[in-house]
Amino acid sequence: PGNDFLGWLDLPEQMLSQVDAIAARANEIRANSDVLICIGIGGSYLGSKAAIEFLSPAFEAQRKPLVVFCGHQVSSDALGDLLDFIADKDVSVNVISKSGTTTEPGIAFRVIREFMEKKYGRSGAAARITATTDPASGALRKLATAEGYATFPIPEDVGGRFSVLTAVGLLPIAVAGVDIRELVQGAIDAKKFTSGSDLSTNIAARYAVARNILFRQGKVMEVLASFQPQIHFVGEWWKQLAGESEGKDRTGIFPATLDYTTDLHSLGQWMQEGSRTVFETFILFNKTRRSITIPSFADDGDGMNYLAGKDFEFVNDKAFKGTLLAHLDGGVPCSVIRVEDRSAAALGQLFYFFEKTIAISGYLLRVNPFDQPGVEAYKKNMFALLGKAGTEKQGEVLKKRLMDLGI
Amino acid sequence: PGNDFLGWLDLPEQMLSQVDAIAARANEIRANSDVLICIGIGGSYLGSKAAIEFLSPAFEAQRKPLVVFCGHQVSSDALGDLLDFIADKDVSVNVISKSGTTTEPGIAFRVIREFMEKKYGRSGAAARITATTDPASGALRKLATAEGYATFPIPEDVGGRFSVLTAVGLLPIAVAGVDIRELVQGAIDAKKFTSGSDLSTNIAARYAVARNILFRQGKVMEVLASFQPQIHFVGEWWKQLAGESEGKDRTGIFPATLDYTTDLHSLGQWMQEGSRTVFETFILFNKTRRSITIPSFADDGDGMNYLAGKDFEFVNDKAFKGTLLAHLDGGVPCSVIRVEDRSAAALGQLFYFFEKTIAISGYLLRVNPFDQPGVEAYKKNMFALLGKAGTEKQGEVLKKRLMDLGI
Numbered sequence: 128p129g130n131d132f133l134g135w136l137d138l139p140e141q142m143l144s145q146v147d148a149i150a151a152r153a154n155e156i157r158a159n160s161d162v163l164i165c166i167g168i169g170g171s172y173l174g175s176k177a178a179i180e181f182l183s184p185a186f187e188a189q190r191k192p193l194v195v196f197c198g199h200q201v202s203s204d205a206l207g208d209l210l211d212f213i214a215d216k217d218v219s220v221n222v223i224s225k226s227g228t229t230t231e232p233g234i235a236f237r238v239i240r241e242f243m244e245k246k247y248g249r250s251g252a253a254a255r256i257t258a259t260t261d262p263a264s265g266a267l268r269k270l271a272t273a274e275g276y277a278t279f280p281i282p283e284d285v286g287g288r289f290s291v292l293t294a295v296g297l298l299p300i301a302v303a304g305v306d307i308r309e310l311v312q313g314a315i316d317a318k319k320f321t322s323g324s325d326l327s328t329n330i331a332a333r334y335a336v337a338r339n340i341l342f343r344q345g346k347v348m349e350v351l352a353s354f355q356p357q358i359h360f361v362g363e364w365w366k367q368l369a370g371e372s373e374g375k376d377r378t379g380i381f382p383a384t385l386d387y388t389t390d391l392h393s394l395g396q397w398m399q400e401g402s403r404t405v406f407e408t409f410i411l412f413n414k415t416r417r418s419i420t421i422p423s424f425a426d427d428g429d430g431m432n433y434l435a436g437k438d439f440e441f442v443n444d445k446a447f448k449g450t451l452l453a454h455l456d457g458g459v460p461c462s463v464i465r466v467e468d469r470s471a472a473a474l475g476q477l478f479y480f481f482e483k484t485i486a487i488s489g490y491l492l493r494v495n496p497f498d499q500p501g502v503e504a505y506k507k508n509m510f511a512l513l514g515k516a517g518t519e520k521q522g523e524v525l526k527k528r529l530m531d532l533g534i
Numbered sequence: 535p536g537n538d539f540l541g542w543l544d545l546p547e548q549m550l551s552q553v554d555a556i557a558a559r560a561n562e563i564r565a566n567s568d569v570l571i572c573i574g575i576g577g578s579y580l581g582s583k584a585a586i587e588f589l590s591p592a593f594e595a596q597r598k599p600l601v602v603f604c605g606h607q608v609s610s611d612a613l614g615d616l617l618d619f620i621a622d623k624d625v626s627v628n629v630i631s632k633s634g635t636t637t638e639p640g641i642a643f644r645v646i647r648e649f650m651e652k653k654y655g656r657s658g659a660a661a662r663i664t665a666t667t668d669p670a671s672g673a674l675r676k677l678a679t680a681e682g683y684a685t686f687p688i689p690e691d692v693g694g695r696f697s698v699l700t701a702v703g704l705l706p707i708a709v710a711g712v713d714i715r716e717l718v719q720g721a722i723d724a725k726k727f728t729s730g731s732d733l734s735t736n737i738a739a740r741y742a743v744a745r746n747i748l749f750r751q752g753k754v755m756e757v758l759a760s761f762q763p764q765i766h767f768v769g770e771w772w773k774q775l776a777g778e779s780e781g782k783d784r785t786g787i788f789p790a791t792l793d794y795t796t797d798l799h800s801l802g803q804w805m806q807e808g809s810r811t812v813f814e815t816f817i818l819f820n821k822t823r824r825s826i827t828i829p830s831f832a833d834d835g836d837g838m839n840y841l842a843g844k845d846f847e848f849v850n851d852k853a854f855k856g857t858l859l860a861h862l863d864g865g866v867p868c869s870v871i872r873v874e875d876r877s878a879a880a881l882g883q884l885f886y887f888f889e890k891t892i893a894i895s896g897y898l899l900r901v902n903p904f905d906q907p908g909v910e911a912y913k914k915n916m917f918a919l920l921g922k923a924g925t926e927k928q929g930e931v932l933k934k935r936l937m938d939l940g941i
Contacts, residue, residue: 168795168799169799170799184618189618199799200763200795201761201795201849201853202762202763202822205762206824206826206846207823207826211596212593212596228836231795234846237838238828240831266835266836269835270833348755354607354609355609355611356609357609366797367801370801371801371804373808374804375807377810379808380809381809387607388575388606388607388638389606391912393773394774396781396909398781398908400782401781402781402785402786415609415610421645424644426680428634429673429677430673431637431644433923434641440608442608442920443608445916446608448915448936451936451941452935463941500803501804501807507856508855508856508859509849509852509855511856512852513852525855532858534855
């Protein structure tokens with residue numbers, strides 16, 4: 128089941144012929160924009176967000192252009208802050224949707240399109256909008272053709288959560304200044320250690336088998352724990368990849384993330400001594416970009432002169448090793464994933480590794496890892512409550528239920 | 535057990551006499567600083583971070599001064615970005631630690647102190663540093679006295695995760711421009727609906743009882759789900775509050791958060807159809823600050839003109855209601871918490887409500903909700919691996935174990 132959605136398997140090789148066109152469009156946007164607004168939800172948001180956070184400096188003022196995201200929720204306060212923020216800036220837009228009819232990005236794009244057409248005129252706005260959408264059909268494809276937006280295709284055989292290495296992810300990532308050829312090449316290189324049936328060389332299969340065994344032993348949650356804040360949104364991307372692929376038929380590991388050492392002072396207590404229903408996967412860098420040395424102070428009031436002259440990452444490494452041993456002693460099964468560095472190539476490897484792992488993991492659970500039937504449930508109810516044409520009867524039923532619940 | 539840590543119960547009333555002094559110091563910082571660096575971890579970080587994200591506009595450039603956090607992790611890349619960011623800015627510092635000897639904030643403060651003394655000279659730096667620490671003893675208290683830092687006390691009978699309404703939280707929150715008297719008054723007002731033994735009027739007790747019943751039925755995880763990104767870090771604060779209070783003695787609900795509708799396109803599939811080991815608590819605003827209307831377009835290619843003229847929050851409300859019914863149908867027990875608005879008063883109520891809930895909840899689990907013995911485990915290992923004096927033997931044992939693990 129799901130074998131019509133295996134396009135991601137050989138996607139990296141296929142994308143090599145498209146990266147120059149994507150990078151060229153990104154360079155146009157970089158040249159004339161302070162801000163790129165990406166409008167998309169789920170797989171049309173998390174992959175590029177993850178890559179940009181992984182590869183960029185921490186502060187908004189350090190990113191030029193700044194890539195911001197909207198249309199992945201419906202908060203009026205958040206959208207209002209964005210409209211204030213871009214009022215006096217030069218803006219480009221990347222609207223990302225296979226169909227063009229998903230509610231959240233759809234209504235956000237209406238607001239942003241109105242803003243752009245007021246600011247730049249209709250044709251000026253059109254020159255600054257790029258649509259990433261179905262190659263042939265759908266509402267957004269039609270609109271892009273009518274208005275003359277630049278477009279990039281979403282392959283038909285690649286699901287949203289596997290789409291980071293299509294134009295969906297690559298255009299915003301390139302706008303953030305990343306060498307996307309290097310990112311794609313990393314994914315290609317990952318095939319070396321994620322292929323074949325030998326668990327001693329295929330580390331994706333090995334990880335998938337370990338996850339499945341642990342889940343069968345009652346470990347219903349997996350915590351992906353990093354010691355670097357730059358990895359946080361890779362974790363969010365992984366949560367969709369894992370949760371949406373495996374969480375069906377009343378089964379599936381619950382994926383959660385923790386940012387250490389921050390969360391050792393939050394959920395660390397639970398991890399150490401709480402319900403033994405969890406296993407943990409550490410994700411580490413072999414190398415960081417910076418080195419910061421701990422200074423010495425003559426007073427040594429804090430008693431930390433024994434660390435003076437050491438690098439922060441020396442401490443971070445001991446924090447990891449101390450945590451690993453502590454959690455093993457606490458009864459938490461642990462795995463370790465090592466990422467070479469904060470490079471596009473290493474991230475490309477990581478993306479592909481996780482995709483392969485989760486696909487195998489889903490099949491080991493005997494679910495279809497490539498569908499997401501449950502995502503429709505809230506949408507159907509929402510449409511009926513919004514009064515969409517043809518849903519009136521269902522709307523009445525739901526309103527009655529809400530009244531009975533006192534909501 | 536733990537009844538020597540009940541100071542948070544009547545803390546809000548007691549803080550009324552301190553808010554003016556805290557606000558006065560905050561105003562000095564606001565007058566001469568582009569950036570306030572808060573150095574703290576766990577409860578010395580999450581409360582103020584939660585409040586500032588809840589009450590502030592979304593973008594860094596929209597916050598003056600910008601309150602940033604460090605010393606809650608050990609990443610050299612993150613600290614390096616911060617040093618770049620503040621190089622040409624006017625900076626004040628709030629170092630927050632009961633003892634002054636916690637590793638993460640300790641080493642971060644060494645770097646920031648060096649930066650401040652280079653930039654402003656030793657006495658100039660001292661005038662810009664505020665220490666929030668033990669009222670009488672400890673390394674940070676001693677240093678503050680020696681250097682002449684302004685100080686605020688951390689009450690002895692209030693644990694870290696219950697300290698947001700002490701100076702620990704209130705000073706950074708005030709620097710962000712919040713009326714902290716209103717915040718504290720909100721917490722006082724929350725006593726009205728969180729006291730007494732009648733579950734029909736004490737909603738904290740009612741929520742605690744519900745959580746306990748669900749946990750006994752095998753719902754080992756609670757998801758706190760919001761429809762507003764401003765609530766995200768209240769969820770992070772709550773995760774420490776709940777997880778550290780309850781996760782011990784091999785029991786305790788695992789607290790997780792989801793940001794809807796974003797995560798309906800991520801973990802929504804798992805929530806709808808995955809392992810039935812979860813219950814869900816929705817957290818909503820009755821009122822937002824902004825109203826954004828969905829525009830009409832003549833082409834109506836996306837078919838969303840039926841929503842034209844409606845507010846985003848009209849859609850968001852239907853998304854919530856649709857999700858609630860869908861998850862109930864999917865076998866997820868659900869609760870709803872309504873917060874009046876994005877005001878300091880409403881947030882003060884929310885903080886107090888959660889504190890009371892989790893305290894009761896911990897006692898229902900028959901654990902001490904006010905200790906955190908498990909947090910020491912990684913620290914002990916880390917000290918031994920760092921080579922701290924007196925831990926050499928343990929260090930050798932741990933190094934051997936790591937070698938055997940191939941780490």
